[in-house]
Amino acid sequence: KNEVEQSPQNLTAQEGEFITINCSYSVGISALHWLQQHPGGGIVSLFMLSSGKKKHGRLIATINIQEKHSSLHITASHPRDSAVYICAAFSGTYKYIFGTGTRLKVLA
Protein backbone atom coordinates (compact mmCIF):
# COMPACT_ATOMS: atom_id res chain seq x y z
CA LYS A 1 0.00 0.00 0.00
CA ASN A 2 1.35 3.41 -0.96
CA GLU A 3 1.97 5.88 1.84
CA VAL A 4 0.08 8.52 -0.16
CA GLU A 5 -3.09 7.45 -1.92
CA GLN A 6 -5.16 9.56 -4.26
CA SER A 7 -8.69 9.03 -5.48
CA PRO A 8 -10.07 8.88 -7.99
CA GLN A 9 -7.30 7.92 -10.41
CA ASN A 10 -9.26 9.26 -13.36
CA LEU A 11 -12.08 11.75 -13.45
CA THR A 12 -14.15 13.14 -16.29
CA ALA A 13 -16.43 16.09 -15.64
CA GLN A 14 -18.61 18.45 -17.57
CA GLU A 15 -17.70 22.11 -17.69
CA GLY A 16 -19.13 23.91 -14.68
CA GLU A 17 -19.16 20.92 -12.35
CA PHE A 18 -17.76 20.98 -8.83
CA ILE A 19 -14.81 18.59 -8.58
CA THR A 20 -13.20 16.95 -5.57
CA ILE A 21 -9.93 15.05 -5.55
CA ASN A 22 -8.92 13.22 -2.40
CA CYS A 23 -5.55 12.45 -0.87
CA SER A 24 -4.96 10.18 2.12
CA TYR A 25 -1.60 9.58 3.71
CA SER A 26 -0.32 7.20 6.34
CA VAL A 27 2.88 8.99 7.38
CA GLY A 28 3.49 11.89 9.72
CA ILE A 29 3.80 15.08 7.75
CA SER A 30 4.81 18.70 8.16
CA ALA A 31 2.76 19.83 5.18
CA LEU A 32 0.90 18.63 2.15
CA HIS A 33 1.57 19.94 -1.33
CA TRP A 34 -0.90 19.99 -4.22
CA LEU A 35 0.62 20.12 -7.68
CA GLN A 36 -0.78 20.40 -11.19
CA GLN A 37 0.83 18.80 -14.23
CA HIS A 38 -0.35 19.69 -17.70
CA PRO A 39 0.28 17.57 -20.79
CA GLY A 40 3.89 18.14 -21.77
CA GLY A 41 5.16 17.56 -18.27
CA GLY A 42 5.71 20.80 -16.37
CA ILE A 43 4.59 20.72 -12.75
CA VAL A 44 3.13 23.78 -11.08
CA SER A 45 2.64 24.27 -7.37
CA LEU A 46 -0.96 24.97 -6.38
CA PHE A 47 -0.99 24.88 -2.59
CA MET A 48 1.15 23.93 0.33
CA LEU A 49 -0.79 23.57 3.55
CA SER A 50 -0.27 22.19 7.02
CA SER A 51 -3.69 22.95 8.52
CA GLY A 52 -7.14 24.20 7.66
CA LYS A 53 -7.99 25.50 4.26
CA LYS A 54 -6.51 27.59 1.45
CA LYS A 55 -8.24 29.18 -1.50
CA HIS A 56 -6.91 30.54 -4.75
CA GLY A 57 -9.43 31.56 -7.37
CA ARG A 58 -11.62 28.56 -8.12
CA LEU A 59 -9.33 26.16 -6.27
CA ILE A 60 -9.75 25.23 -2.62
CA ALA A 61 -7.55 22.86 -0.63
CA THR A 62 -8.37 21.50 2.79
CA ILE A 63 -6.49 19.28 5.17
CA ASN A 64 -7.53 17.31 8.25
CA ILE A 65 -4.38 16.39 10.12
CA GLN A 66 -6.14 14.05 12.57
CA GLU A 67 -7.75 12.07 9.76
CA LYS A 68 -4.64 12.27 7.56
CA HIS A 69 -6.68 13.44 4.64
CA SER A 70 -6.65 16.34 2.22
CA SER A 71 -8.99 17.38 -0.55
CA LEU A 72 -8.61 19.60 -3.58
CA HIS A 73 -11.81 21.18 -4.85
CA ILE A 74 -12.35 22.93 -8.15
CA THR A 75 -15.45 25.07 -8.43
CA ALA A 76 -17.03 25.89 -11.81
CA SER A 77 -14.62 23.59 -13.63
CA HIS A 78 -13.34 24.56 -17.06
CA PRO A 79 -11.63 22.58 -19.83
CA ARG A 80 -8.36 24.38 -19.05
CA ASP A 81 -8.43 22.66 -15.65
CA SER A 82 -7.75 19.38 -17.45
CA ALA A 83 -4.49 18.12 -16.03
CA VAL A 84 -3.02 15.60 -13.64
CA TYR A 85 -3.29 16.67 -10.01
CA ILE A 86 -0.70 15.30 -7.63
CA CYS A 87 -0.57 15.43 -3.87
CA ALA A 88 2.73 15.14 -2.07
CA ALA A 89 3.31 14.64 1.64
CA PHE A 90 6.23 16.56 3.05
CA SER A 91 7.60 14.76 6.08
CA GLY A 92 10.38 17.14 7.01
CA THR A 93 13.95 17.76 5.88
CA TYR A 94 13.86 17.07 2.17
CA LYS A 95 11.59 14.08 1.85
CA TYR A 96 8.46 14.27 -0.29
CA ILE A 97 6.20 11.26 -0.86
CA PHE A 98 4.10 11.62 -3.97
CA GLY A 99 0.73 10.20 -4.84
CA THR A 100 0.33 8.70 -8.29
CA GLY A 101 -1.92 11.51 -9.45
CA THR A 102 -5.51 12.05 -10.52
CA ARG A 103 -6.06 12.59 -14.22
CA LEU A 104 -8.85 15.13 -14.70
CA LYS A 105 -10.59 15.80 -17.98
CA VAL A 106 -13.17 18.57 -18.16
CA LEU A 107 -15.41 18.46 -21.21
CA ALA A 108 -16.83 21.58 -22.80
Added chain:
Amino acid sequence: DVKVTQSSRYLVKRTGEKVFLECVQDMDHENMFWYRQDPGLGLRLIYFSYDVKMKEKGDIPEGYSVSREKKERFSLILESASTNQTSMYLCASSFLAGVNEQYFGPGTRLTVT
Protein backbone atom coordinates in the same frame (compact mmCIF):
# COMPACT_ATOMS: atom_id res chain seq x y z
CA ASP B 1 9.22 34.05 -10.05
CA VAL B 2 11.32 30.99 -9.36
CA LYS B 3 12.68 29.53 -12.51
CA VAL B 4 13.96 26.01 -12.88
CA THR B 5 15.18 25.11 -16.33
CA GLN B 6 16.25 21.81 -17.82
CA SER B 7 18.62 21.43 -20.72
CA SER B 8 16.32 19.47 -23.02
CA ARG B 9 12.59 18.80 -23.29
CA TYR B 10 13.02 15.69 -25.41
CA LEU B 11 16.02 13.46 -25.80
CA VAL B 12 16.58 10.24 -27.72
CA LYS B 13 19.66 8.19 -26.92
CA ARG B 14 20.96 4.75 -27.76
CA THR B 15 21.58 1.95 -25.30
CA GLY B 16 25.04 2.26 -23.77
CA GLU B 17 25.42 5.98 -24.39
CA LYS B 18 26.39 8.34 -21.59
CA VAL B 19 23.62 10.84 -21.01
CA PHE B 20 23.78 14.18 -19.23
CA LEU B 21 20.67 15.98 -18.02
CA GLU B 22 21.22 19.45 -16.65
CA CYS B 23 19.11 21.55 -14.35
CA VAL B 24 19.58 25.19 -13.42
CA GLN B 25 17.66 27.23 -10.84
CA ASP B 26 17.83 30.96 -10.29
CA MET B 27 16.49 31.33 -6.75
CA ASP B 28 19.60 30.52 -4.73
CA HIS B 29 17.95 27.36 -3.42
CA GLU B 30 20.13 25.04 -1.37
CA ASN B 31 18.23 21.85 -2.22
CA MET B 32 18.03 20.37 -5.67
CA PHE B 33 16.37 17.11 -6.69
CA TRP B 34 16.16 14.70 -9.58
CA TYR B 35 13.02 12.60 -9.99
CA ARG B 36 11.78 10.22 -12.60
CA GLN B 37 8.12 9.86 -13.37
CA ASP B 38 6.58 6.73 -14.81
CA PRO B 39 2.90 5.93 -15.43
CA GLY B 40 1.23 4.49 -12.36
CA LEU B 41 4.29 5.01 -10.17
CA GLY B 42 4.28 8.71 -9.49
CA LEU B 43 7.46 10.69 -8.93
CA ARG B 44 10.38 8.78 -7.48
CA LEU B 45 13.45 10.43 -6.07
CA ILE B 46 16.73 9.50 -7.74
CA TYR B 47 19.17 11.82 -5.97
CA PHE B 48 19.11 15.03 -4.10
CA SER B 49 21.71 17.61 -3.10
CA TYR B 50 21.57 20.06 -0.20
CA ASP B 51 24.76 21.93 -0.99
CA VAL B 52 27.53 22.22 -3.54
CA LYS B 53 29.36 18.91 -3.94
CA MET B 54 26.95 17.21 -1.51
CA LYS B 55 24.60 14.49 -2.65
CA GLU B 56 22.29 11.92 -1.13
CA LYS B 57 20.79 8.85 -2.73
CA GLY B 58 17.08 8.79 -3.14
CA ASP B 59 14.83 5.80 -3.61
CA ILE B 60 16.12 4.65 -7.00
CA PRO B 61 19.77 5.73 -7.50
CA GLU B 62 20.94 2.62 -9.33
CA GLY B 63 22.26 3.40 -12.81
CA TYR B 64 22.51 7.13 -12.11
CA SER B 65 25.04 9.56 -10.73
CA VAL B 66 24.87 13.29 -10.09
CA SER B 67 27.12 16.29 -9.98
CA ARG B 68 26.73 19.64 -8.25
CA GLU B 69 29.73 21.87 -8.78
CA LYS B 70 27.81 25.15 -8.52
CA LYS B 71 24.86 26.01 -6.31
CA GLU B 72 22.53 26.76 -9.19
CA ARG B 73 23.31 23.70 -11.30
CA PHE B 74 22.57 20.02 -10.71
CA SER B 75 23.36 17.40 -13.31
CA LEU B 76 22.04 13.88 -13.65
CA ILE B 77 24.26 11.39 -15.43
CA LEU B 78 23.30 8.07 -16.91
CA GLU B 79 26.65 6.35 -17.25
CA SER B 80 25.40 3.73 -19.71
CA ALA B 81 21.82 4.31 -20.74
CA SER B 82 19.48 1.36 -20.81
CA THR B 83 15.96 1.00 -22.20
CA ASN B 84 14.48 0.78 -18.69
CA GLN B 85 15.69 4.33 -18.11
CA THR B 86 13.23 5.61 -20.69
CA SER B 87 11.15 8.00 -18.62
CA MET B 88 10.24 11.57 -17.80
CA TYR B 89 12.94 13.22 -15.69
CA LEU B 90 12.03 16.17 -13.51
CA CYS B 91 14.33 18.47 -11.63
CA ALA B 92 13.18 20.48 -8.62
CA SER B 93 14.67 22.90 -6.13
CA SER B 94 13.76 24.31 -2.73
CA PHE B 95 15.16 26.20 0.20
CA LEU B 96 16.87 24.15 2.87
CA ALA B 97 15.06 25.32 5.98
CA GLY B 98 11.45 25.22 7.00
CA VAL B 99 8.48 23.86 5.14
CA ASN B 100 10.16 24.08 1.81
CA GLU B 101 7.95 24.10 -1.22
CA GLN B 102 9.54 22.47 -4.24
CA TYR B 103 9.68 24.21 -7.61
CA PHE B 104 9.85 22.00 -10.67
CA GLY B 105 11.46 22.30 -14.07
CA PRO B 106 9.57 21.50 -17.29
CA GLY B 107 10.86 17.93 -17.47
CA THR B 108 12.95 15.99 -19.97
CA ARG B 109 11.34 13.10 -21.76
CA LEU B 110 14.17 10.65 -22.39
CA THR B 111 13.81 7.74 -24.76
CA VAL B 112 16.54 5.11 -24.85
CA THR B 113 16.42 2.87 -27.90
